[in-house]
Amino acid sequence: MTESVPEVASAPDRQAAQAPEQTDAPTYVLEARDVSKHFTVRGPLGRTSVVRAVEDATVRLRPGQILALVGESGSGKTTLARMLARFHEPTQGEILLRGEPVTGSRRAQRAYHSEVQLIFQDPFGALNPLHRVRYNLDRALRLHQPHLTAAGREQRMTELLERVSLTPAAEFAAKFPHELSGGQRQRVVIARALAVEPKVLLGDEPISMLDVSIRLEMLNLLQRLRTEDGLALLYITHDIAGARYLCDEIAVMYAGQMVESGPKEEVISSPQHPYTKLLIESSPDPERGVGDRDELFAGADELGEPPSLIDPPTGCRFHPRCPFAMPECATEAPPRTELGDGHWATCWLHVKGRAGELAETTHAAATGARRGTLQEAS
Numbered sequence: 001m002t003e004s005v006p007e008v009a010s011a012p013d014r015q016a017a018q019a020p021e022q023t024d025a026p027t028y029v030l031e032a033r034d035v036s037k038h039f040t041v042r043g044p045l046g047r048t049s050v051v052r053a054v055e056d057a058t059v060r061l062r063p064g065q066i067l068a069l070v071g072e073s074g075s076g077k078t079t080l081a082r083m084l085a086r087f088h089e090p091t092q093g094e095i096l097l098r099g100e101p102v103t104g105s106r107r108a109q110r111a112y113h114s115e116v117q118l119i120f121q122d123p124f125g126a127l128n129p130l131h132r133v134r135y136n137l138d139r140a141l142r143l144h145q146p147h148l149t150a151a152g153r154e155q156r157m158t159e160l161l162e163r164v165s166l167t168p169a170a171e172f173a174a175k176f177p178h179e180l181s182g183g184q185r186q187r188v189v190i191a192r193a194l195a196v197e198p199k200v201l202l203g204d205e206p207i208s209m210l211d212v213s214i215r216l217e218m219l220n221l222l223q224r225l226r227t228e229d230g231l232a233l234l235y236i237t238h239d240i241a242g243a244r245y246l247c248d249e250i251a252v253m254y255a256g257q258m259v260e261s262g263p264k265e266e267v268i269s270s271p272q273h274p275y276t277k278l279l280i281e282s283s284p285d286p287e288r289g290v291g292d293r294d295e296l297f298a299g300a301d302e303l304g305e306p307p308s309l310i311d312p313p314t315g316c317r318f319h320p321r322c323p324f325a326m327p328e329c330a331t332e333a334p335p336r337t338e339l340g341d342g343h344w345a346t347c348w349l350h351v352k353g354r355a356g357e358l359a360e361t362t363h364a365a366a367t368g369a370r371r372g373t374l375q376e377a378s
């Protein structure tokens with residue numbers, strides 16, 4: 001299990017994206033290959049615009065691996081997860097389950113959702129409030145495990161509730177969602193996801209709405225599921241400390257694009273993209289535990305707001321906010337640079353031999369220096 005490594009790539013690396021067919025690498029259980037999602041929206045005056053929510057993103061998950069997807073609000077994380085869950089059809093690119101493209105038939109969709117389950121941020125919204133836990137779980141079992149008898153479903157329900165530490169199971173099965181705490185509700189949601197015996201869980205900030213005191217317990221539950229069941233997990237989070245605790249690899253999204261990915265310790269201790277550096281340096285101290293999302297991005301406003309995805313910046317999308325920006329950053333998209341051990345970043349600093357500057361200064365100091373330069377020039 002430990003030899004498997006999830007990988008994330010961007011469009012410039014199309015050759016690498018085809019690596020599974022060309023090598024003996026184990027099959028990816030789930031892969032989004034060069035996917036984009038554009039939404040057409042209508043403005044107040046009736047004019048239509050296109051929101052480029054995700055552009056040319058590739059995500060690959062192997063069994064038993066946990067990949068954290070981080071990035072500030074609006075960077076496209078949920079849209080990517082919803083494409084992986086097939087709730088959104090990609091505008092471009094394809095989703096592959098065990099290397100096979102998924103067809104649109106109802107049967108194929110159901111089979112797909114037996115393998116890939118999405119867990120939302122809000123556990124209350126995910127459960128039918130009018131029905132007891134028993135009904136919520138039984139429905140999933142009826143749909144995805146049609147071979148089970150009523151007694152078999154009852155037994156499976158007990159196993160599932162025990163699995164997520166909701167014991168005595170019979171007591172919890174009889175409760176309505178509003179009778180449970182937030183943590184208990186999210187456990188029911190996870191139990192329901194497990195009812196279909198998936199191979200992949202897509203967790204869209206699955207613990208962010210839970211009380212801080214039970215987040216660690218939930219992280220341990222997710223960790224156990226990957227160890228015991230070999231589940232692959234895409235873990236979307238704003239919490240770098242939680243990602244560091246749970247995940248093997250971290251992928252960073254900015255304005256709809258993947259900008260960096262690699263082994264978690266490498267990315268956290270030596271970020272190779274200025275935006276990742278900003279995220280890490282503005283994240284709460286891991287020693288203080290799981291942080292608040294507003295706190296995490298408190299430093300991100302230094303050089304302006306995240307860009308519009310209707311009319312994103314040319315060149316590197318981070319250039320209007322980047323303290324390291326060079327003239328070419330405004331006009332040409334940076335290529336992806338491989339940094340070894342599966343770590344890569346898309347930034348001109350690597351191409352221009354200036355990557356050392358990332359380690360030599362803090363993002364805040366570089367921002368101050370850039371502001372000074374801009375003031376002198378004006």
Ligand SMILES: Nc1ncnc2c1ncn2[C@@H]1O[C@H](COP(=O)(O)OP(=O)(O)OP(=O)(O)O)[C@@H](O)[C@H]1O
Binds near residue numbers: 040041074077309
């Ligand atoms: N159905 C939709 N129609 C139009 N625009 C959408 C739709 N869904 C998402 N978007 C836009 O796509 C962009 C990415 O949104 P997304 O929800 O994927 O970001 P996110 O990274 O998950 O943000 P957050 O951290 O706040 O959850 C945003 O600009 C959002 O407004």
Ligand code: SF4
Binds near residue numbers: 316320322324325347
């Ligand atoms: S490519 Fe340029 S603007 Fe983009 S992150 Fe790198 S230095 Fe900054």
Ligand SMILES: [Mg+2]
Binds near residue numbers: 077078079204
């Ligand atoms: Mg989201």
